[in-house]
Amino acid sequence: MDIATIVGMFGAIGIIIGAILVGGDLGAFIDIPSVLIVVGGTTFAVLFRVTLGQFINSFKVLAKGFLFTSIPPQDLITEAVELANVARKEGVLALEGRDISDPFLQKGISLCIDGNPPEIVQAMLMKDTNLTIERHEQGAGFFAAVGDAAPAMGMIGTLVGLVQMLGNMEDPKTIGPSMAVALLTTLYGAVISNVIALPMSDKLKLRANEEKLKKRLILESVAGIQEGINPRILEQLLNNFLPESQREAAK
Numbered sequence: 036m037d038i039a040t041i042v043g044m045f046g047a048i049g050i051i052i053g054a055i056l057v058g059g060d061l062g063a064f065i066d067i068p069s070v071l072i073v074v075g076g077t078t079f080a081v082l083f084r085v086t087l088g089q090f091i092n093s094f095k096v097l098a099k100g101f102l103f104t105s106i107p108p109q110d111l112i113t114e115a116v117e118l119a120n121v122a123r124k125e126g127v128l129a130l131e132g133r134d135i136s137d138p139f140l141q142k143g144i145s146l147c148i149d150g151n152p153p154e155i156v157q158a159m160l161m162k163d164t165n166l167t168i169e170r171h172e173q174g175a176g177f178f179a180a181v182g183d184a185a186p187a188m189g190m191i192g193t194l195v196g197l198v199q200m201l202g203n204m205e206d207p208k209t210i211g212p213s214m215a216v217a218l219l220t221t222l223y224g225a226v227i228s229n230v231i232a233l234p235m236s237d238k239l240k241l242r243a244n245e246e247k248l249k250k251r252l253i254l255e256s257v258a259g260i261q262e263g264i265n266p267r268i269l270e271q272l273l274n275n276f277l278p279e280s281q282r283e284a285a286k
Contacts, residue, residue, distance in 0.1 A: 040100050040238055047230045066212075069219040072192035073185060073227065080184040081177065089173055096174030100238045105245055106137055108252060112273045115256035118144065119266040127261065139163065139250060143257035153261050157254065164250040171243035175236045182232035189224020193217045252276045 055061055082090050114136060121129050127147050135141040142163070146156045196217025200210055252273060259269040 037101055037238075040235075043234065044231065048226075051226065051230070064219065064222070066215045066219045068212075068216050069192055069223055072195065072216070072220050073188045073223040076188035076191065077181060077184045077224075077227065080188065081180045084180055085177065089177065092170065093174045093177035096170055096177075096239060097235065099171070099174070099242050100235050105249060108249065108277055111137060111140070111249065111252055111256070112270060112277075115140070115253075115260070115273060116266045116270045118256075119260045119264065119269050122260050123263055123266060130260075137249075137253065140253045140256065143253060144260070147257065147261045153258060156257060156261060160250075160254055160257065164247070164254070167250070168243055168247055171239055171246060175239035175243065178232045178236035178239065182228040182236060185227040185232060186221075186224040189221040192220025192224070196220065248276060 052061065055064055085093075118130055118133070118135070121133075127144075130144050131148050133144075135144060139160070143156065143160050146159060151159075193216075196213045196215070200213035200217065203213070204210070255273060255276075256269070259272065264272075
């Protein structure tokens with residue numbers, strides 16, 4: 036569970052609602068036509084940009100923003116060095132049945148145990164890496180598109196409300212609802228874009244970079260284990276993936 040995502044999103048929404056309650060009635064900020072224009076319009080405008088499959092998969096990737104858990108790189112390095120020690124002393128087959136914490140590392144070790152050549156192992160792992168990163172980037176692009184479309188739909192709703200208001204100036208009863216549509220659609224579009232969509236897009240980009248770093252580290256680990264590199268040399272090589280401060284601490 037990513038606490039930063041939950042606290043950031045719901046904290047921002049809570050502050051907005053709190054400010055509304057302090058200044059007046061929350062019901063005044065709820066307008067169904069405005070919701071339909073912004074939420075419905077944004078949904079269909081974004082669907083127009085992508086395929087149906089990408090649209091559905093983007094919501095699956097959304098879970099990465101909330102539920103993402105990653106093994107610290109230091110722990111992966113320690114585990115990879117332990118595996119390298121065993122493989123160098125007893126052979127790669129000695130790693131069969133061993134409990135490995137990361138599924139991607141487990142996949143790489145299994146490919147080595149099966150006797151695949153190093154180039155085949157690296158090609159298969161790279162394919163897996165590229166597809167994973169592509170899914171993250173598609174999810175980030177999807178929410179960036181939502182961030183673009185929501186304010187535009189808010190502006191469209193504002194224009195609709197103003198046209199309705201100006202076209203019925205002789206009837207005072209229509210001025211209030213028309214103004215509500217005009218103003219609230221802009222508010223809804225801004226909130227969806229700046230509180231939800233764009234921050235989620237940035238978080239998924241962050242996750243993609245973290246995933247890329249982790250998988251590159253594992254690719255180097257598997258290659259070193261399969262080639263029988265000295266575990267101490269492998270550890271020094273893998274420590275290059277760490278920030279300078281963590282690298283010194285690892286030494």
